Amino acid sequence: MPVPTTGSLDRRRFLTFSGAALGAAALSGCAASVDDGSGGGGSKSGSTTLTVMSTEDEKKVIQAAGTALGIKINFVVRDETKLNAMLAAKNPPDVVRGLGAVETPYFAARGLMADLDPYFADSSVLKASDLDPVNDVWRYDGRKQGAGPRYGIAKDYSQDQMFWYRTDMFEAAKLDLPSETEPLSYDEWLDLGKQLTKRRLGKVKVYGLSAAGLGTFSMLMGMTASAGGSLFAEDLASVDLSSPEALKALTWYLEYARADIGPNVANPNPDGWDWPTYQAGRMAMACDGYWFSGAIGGDPKVAEVSRFAPAPQLGGNRVSSCFAATGYWIPKAAKNKDAAWKFFEYYFAGKPGEERAASGWGIPSLTSLRSRMPQGTEFQKQAFKVQEQELAHFSVLSFTPYAQLTALEGVINKVLPKAIKAKTSAGKVADELNRLMNEQIAQGKELVG
Structure with missing residues (x-):
């Protein structure tokens, strides 16, 4: 394989x-x-x-x-x-x-x-x-x-916010299959994830949804764009997760993580990535792009029950980026x-x-x-x-020249786990992310001049 x-x-x-x-x-x-x-x-x-x-x-x-x-x-x-x-x-x-x-x-x-x-x-x-x-x-x-x-x-x-799903799990839960042409809203996607999650003695046995296989920052970028906004300012020299569009995306992610229906920064997938979990029938939907078909195609039984769906949208500005x-x-x-x-x-x-x-x-x-x-x-x-x-x-979403993804993702991994567990409001989480990320970006801007 x-x-x-x-x-x-x-x-x-x-x-x-x-x-x-x-x-x-x-x-x-x-x-x-x-x-x-x-x-x-x-x-x-x-x-x-x-x-x-x-x-x-x-x-x-x-x-x-x-x-x-x-x-x-x-x-x-x-x-x-x-x-x-x-x-x-x-x-x-x-x-x-x-x-x-x-x-x-x-x-x-x-x-x-x-x-x-x-x-x-x-x-x-x-x-x-x-x-x-x-x-x-x-x-x-x-x-x-x-x-x-x-x-x-x-x-x-x-296009990294498209997702795969297992028809056998949808049928077992008596749920309609996602459309091949019309994207789900993020709220509809979250609701499906909750219905497809299976628990035993309070612990998740089957994830209903893995929403951020690519990393949280990139996911928030795409969600904010589909809501009609941008995480980065026009000059790419700062982020603003407090904008209405970005705050909507952050609020969604916090709800997803607190619902405990899939891997997240506070509770990562023990398998390390989506494929082993999806293959084993312990994940109903996986937010992984077309590349995932290479893995699925290597297992005929999984391929038989796997289907691909358009990227969910947070607003009316349909975006499906890479x-x-x-x-x-x-x-x-x-x-x-x-x-x-x-x-x-x-x-x-x-x-x-x-x-x-x-x-x-x-x-x-x-x-x-x-x-x-x-x-x-x-x-x-x-x-x-x-x-x-x-x-x-497809559309190109500009990334900042002043910081690396590793640095911005590191801020998320520092701030979000505590905020998820403490049920901190999205507004306060956005303020903390803005402060720390913009410090990183400002340092980089000084170096570039």
Whole structure:
């Protein structure tokens, strides 16, 4: 069975990375960035060694790509602190794995990412016109995401607030199945979660709903957007969880957590992520994007009773965003940019890209590969149909360039567990989150200038 390449394991692993070395690294890296990112700086043909920083589950694929290209691969396991230190020392990897949706503004604002537009312009293999719109999260114009130079490419992606459900559990509870076309409201979703939860002697035996497999901050971002607001101010230099839209999202999450119907920051899933629990019949609904079909497809019995549904909405502004867009970027100070681009062409458009597209572990990053998405079984056909309809509601939500997701998620993990148990009002929780998060963002803004 394939390993999750865009799923909760990657995200959960990412959320545990340390961000402690960012201050000096950002300043030093920014000052040291003298290469214009337009190519050059490579070794002579036949003697190139490409340093690639990625996760362990990608090691074999990356090494095979190196073999196919005649390039020696120096594989480095992805680690946030190590990456920051290498950037600060002006000796970064040639290729870095990252989450485009939440990392691009941070690294681009510090002048640490190579502009890939010249490479796209010259390539006969990778064309900007073939890129799925999700790749716009890898763009940053100095003020917001979605415009400006391209700094990376997603390897695949999902719209991360869509959810999976088990028809057998709905039928046992005598509940109607969710619509394939009309999204549930968050209140309807919460009500279903309560009805599907099973307890024994006061303890949850079957989760009715797992609502935040991606992390709480990203979930609140999406919910606030669907209510017509934004967690970040227009200049991305502060958050405001006290706004009516954000407070509505926070209130919902507090109710979800206090209802104890699914994993949350005060009571995490002992399994570590949704799949083992869902597979074992101990979770009725899982908020995981299309990538989850790769796991489900590996178990025919679970696939038979699994269906996909649109992202729930908190208001009338239908939004279905991506909060990862896991992919790769080339540091501005990388020594082998031309070889790195050759790796990009093969990895994204060659055999590895084709195999990823057919695996069900995410929507391919290139539109030309979308026809390879699996549609052989009824479960796969239903998921593909729902996913195709959902694409119309994708939009880029800009992330702040002044803080990393790890820092903001860390504030949530510090504040929310106590607040959930003490039944603190949403307003007071919002004030505390605002204070601590805005301190983090202000510190980052000082470093960027």
